[in-house]
Amino acid sequence: MAGVEVGIKNLSKSFGSSNIWSDVTLTLPAGEVSVLLGPSGTGKSVLLKSIIGLLKPEKGSIFIHDTDLVRCSESKLYEIRKLFGVLFQDGALFGSMNLFDNIAFPLREHTRKGEKEISDIVMEKLDMVGLSGAEDKLPGEISGGMKKRAGLARALVLDPEIILVDEPDSGLDPVRTAYLNQLIVDLNAQLDATILIVTHHLGTARSLPDNIGMLFRKNLVMFGPREVLLTSEEPVVQQFLQGRRIGPIGMSEEKDTSQMEAEMEELKKKGGSAESEESFIDPQLEVSEGVPERKAVQRRKDRVMQVLHTLPPKAQTAILEQLTEEDQERYGISRDQDRTELIEITRNNPPEDADPFGYQAMQEAADNSMVEDAPAGEGEGEGDQAGSGDPDADAEARKAPPAPPESDEPLVGVPADEDAGGTVVLPQAGEHTKSEDEQSDEAGNPPEQQQGSDDQAQQDQDQQDTQQVHRDETPTEQFQAQGGAQGQQDQGQQDQGQQDQGQQDQGQQDQGQQTTQQVATAGAAGAAGAAAGAAAASSGSSDDQPTGRHHWRGDPEQAARTGDQGVAGLVPMAARPAGQQQGQQQGQQHGQQQGQGQQQGQGQQPGQQRSGRDSGHSGWAQPNPGQDAAPDPQGEAAADPPAEGGPGSTEQTAPADDGTARPQSQDTGVPRGREDDDQGLMGGLRRMFRRGDS
Numbered sequence: 073m074a075g076v077e078v079g080i081k082n083l084s085k086s087f088g089s090s091n092i093w094s095d096v097t098l099t100l101p102a103g104e105v106s107v108l109l110g111p112s113g114t115g116k117s118v119l120l121k122s123i124i125g126l127l128k129p130e131k132g133s134i135f136i137h138d139t140d141l142v143r144c145s146e147s148k149l150y151e152i153r154k155l156f157g158v159l160f161q162d163g164a165l166f167g168s169m170n171l172f173d174n175i176a177f178p179l180r181e182h183t184r185k186g187e188k189e190i191s192d193i194v195m196e197k198l199d200m201v202g203l204s205g206a207e208d209k210l211p212g213e214i215s216g217g218m219k220k221r222a223g224l225a226r227a228l229v230l231d232p233e234i235i236l237v238d239e240p241d242s243g244l245d246p247v248r249t250a251y252l253n254q255l256i257v258d259l260n261a262q263l264d265a266t267i268l269i270v271t272h273h274l275g276t277a278r279s280l281p282d283n284i285g286m287l288f289r290k291n292l293v294m295f296g297p298r299e300v301l302l303t304s305e306e307p308v309v310q311q312f313l314q315g316r317r318i319g320p321i322g323m324s325e326e327k328d329t330s331q332m333e334a335e336m337e338e339l340k341k342k343g344g345s346a347e348s349e350e351s352f353i354d355p356q357l358e359v360s361e362g363v364p365e366r367k368a369v370q371r372r373k374d375r376v377m378q379v380l381h382t383l384p385p386k387a388q389t390a391i392l393e394q395l396t397e398e399d400q401e402r403y404g405i406s407r408d409q410d411r412t413e414l415i416e417i418t419r420n421n422p423p424e425d426a427d428p429f430g431y432q433a434m435q436e437a438a439d440n441s442m443v444e445d446a447p448a449g450e451g452e453g454e455g456d457q458a459g460s461g462d463p464d465a466d467a468e469a470r471k472a473p474p475a476p477p478e479s480d481e482p483l484v485g486v487p488a489d490e491d492a493g494g495t496v497v498l499p500q501a502g503e504h505t506k507s508e509d510e511q512s513d514e515a516g517n518p519p520e521q522q523q524g525s526d527d528q529a530q531q532d533q534d535q536q537d538t539q540q541v542h543r544d545e546t547p548t549e550q551f552q553a554q555g556g557a558q559g560q561q562d563q564g565q566q567d568q569g570q571q572d573q574g575q576q577d578q579g580q581q582d583q584g585q586q587t588t589q590q591v592a593t594a595g596a597a598g599a600a601g602a603a604a605g606a607a608a609a610s611s612g613s614s615d616d617q618p619t620g621r622h623h624w625r626g627d628p629e630q631a632a633r634t635g636d637q638g639v640a641g642l643v644p645m646a647a648r649p650a651g652q653q654q655g656q657q658q659g660q661q662h663g664q665q666q667g668q669g670q671q672q673g674q675g676q677q678p679g680q681q682r683s684g685r686d687s688g689h690s691g692w693a694q695p696n697p698g699q700d701a702a703p704d705p706q707g708e709a710a711a712d713p714p715a716e717g718g719p720g721s722t723e724q725t726a727p728a729d730d731g732t733a734r735p736q737s738q739d740t741g742v743p744r745g746r747e748d749d750d751q752g753l754m755g756g757l758r759r760m761f762r763r764g765d766s
């Protein structure tokens with residue numbers, strides 16, 4: 073098992089007339105840990121729910137494998153949901169069930185596994201999260217930290233490839249938070265799952281993720297490698313990371329510009345500076361002893377080094393400073409090397425594959441699909457070199473090196489914006505209140521009314537097919553055109569058919585009891601969104617959309633002014649064409665590190681270059697989760713206080729359908745959750761997902 077990439081493009085979500093966010097574009101790189109920050113109410117949870125298909129954005133795409141969740145059929149959505157594990161804020165445990173039954177719930181609901189197998193899986197997951205021995209306890213009998221870990225165990229029970237975690241640290245003390253973060257890192261190492269965490273916790277944001285994003289004023293202001301956000305000079309980012317009062321974020325989510333300017337002015341008068349605290353980068357959490365190394369680490373380094381030249385100078389420096397000697401050798405550079413010299417070397421050695429994760433290809437596919445649906449003549453941009461309809465011309469266009477400026481190549485999830493240059497474009501402050509009517513707009517319609525007409529369903533399917541074709545063709549053609557049959561689309565290596573997990577239910581545990589209504593309606597969202605998706609698709613190219621993101625890319629004009637060209641992307645030495653490895657001497661510190669010649673296209677083919685990285689993907693092991701797990705026995709489980717108030721427990725056991733007996737519940741005198749409430753939640757959950765085949 074390995075994580076899968078999640079590609080989000082131009083996503084917009086409103087409830088009635090209340091816009092939550094617009095034009096959100098990012099890629100969660102496969103198998104990496106990403107964190108989403110943002111002031112309260114900016115729609116982080118809404119984004120999580122959209123990613124799993126619980127909420128339907130009215131515009132944009134969410135690609136997983138080759139499927140656009142916004143437009144796909146309901147049955148496809150159900151299938152894709154099997155890839156997910158979700159831990160919601162409160163763990164969303166059923167109060168009337170002990171931990172064993174809570175964790176077993178998805179397996180019983182969504183698979184046809186026997187009780188013996190279920191028991192084995194549950195015990196394994198309990199062990200992974202350090203809760204062995206707590207299986208008989210009711211949620212009311214355990215601490216907040218244990219609840220989070222039980223929720224995590226339930227999120228893991230169907231072996232998800234994508235794990236979404238909403239505020240894992242809310243309500244936890246710093247020590248428990250540290251344990252939970254360590255657990256997430258260790259799980260990432262063991263599962264190689266793609267993980268997205270929503271958090272307000274600065275320690276978590278600084279130490280846990282590979283990538284960080286931030287929502288503010290209805291837009292994604294940033295998303296990319298952790299070093300970029302952690303060294304950002306963007307006021308809203310600095311304010312958030314430093315937990316300051318002064319800055320764009322106000323008590324009611326955001327301040328208006330005049331108030332913010334007045335505050336800054338006041339601060340300056342007092343001799344202070346809003347940027348008074350130096351940004352710093354905490355070391356990233358490493359896996360616990362005995363846990364296999366995170367495969368994401370090397371993949372991320374390779375990816376980040378390839379886009380290094382597009383990052384702001386501070387982030388470049390931070391990344392270069394973190395390189396080990398081994399890394400320097402791998403990328404053919406020296407830390408002590410004069411930076412200007414390094415830039416000179418690398419400028420002439422642009423990345424062979426400027427789209428290492430096929431993100432640009434994905435965007436093109438989505439755009440092309442929209443163009444095809446648009447009336448003739450619409451959406452044909454000048455830059456649309458590939459996709460002309462002439463296969464030969466298209467192959468040539470894809471073969472051609474990226475047109476200057478090279479730095480226009482998108483980063484992880486940061487599309488190039490022709491107008492933004494290297495500047496920060498923050499969205500304007502604005503109200504986004506929501507009336508009850510607007511809310512019921514989203515949640516009030518029974519599923520059958522949201523199904524849409526047959527025509528809409530057909531349109532939905534057609535769109536899906538079109539996109540499928542593009543997704544299938546574009547990256548493959550691109551890689552082959554670049555010189556090798558070895559080039560493979562990363563996502564293509566994931567085999568959905570291998571899933572033997574039944575249907576995932578964690579996504580349904582939607583903020584506890586309050587969400588039953590939401591859950592019940594969200595199940596119909598697949599078809600309901602078809603019309604919206606079709607409308608979005610036919611509205612023309614997404615290039616028309618206003619953007620409000622901060623783009624980290626080299627600005628050639630600024631570079632000309634400052635003389636700082638940025639550091640061009642670096643591919644691992646071993647993966648470079650022989651001509652580059654043996655090229656001109658650059659007098660580097662390490663004798664074996666030959667300079668990077670300027671010749672392109674000699675020796676090793678680009679397709680072969682990819683294979684170096686691809687091997688990282690294709691070689692994703694499928695470790696036996698738990699086998700190498702090393703949850704700290706002195707960790708939360710040990711530290712959590714024992715359940716109190718329990719007079720002699722009368723454990724009941726019931727024979728399972730395969731004859732094994734397992735504990736069903738425990739009467740400890742602690743009030744258990746109301747079964748009525750649980751029934752309501754379960755009803756919603758069952759409507760949401762169908763029983764799986766396995």
Ligand SMILES: Nc1ncnc2c1ncn2[C@@H]1O[C@H](COP(=O)(O)OP(=O)(O)OP(=O)(O)O)[C@@H](O)[C@H]1O
Nearest residue numbers: 087092111112113114115116117118119506511514
């Ligand atoms: N189902 C819904 N119907 C209508 N409005 C909703 C719904 N779900 C969320 N909202 C609104 O969307 C906005 C964003 O909510 P969300 O919970 O995503 O914020 P958040 O950034 O996660 O906040 P916090 O950090 O406080 O958890 C809020 O104004 C909320 O009221």
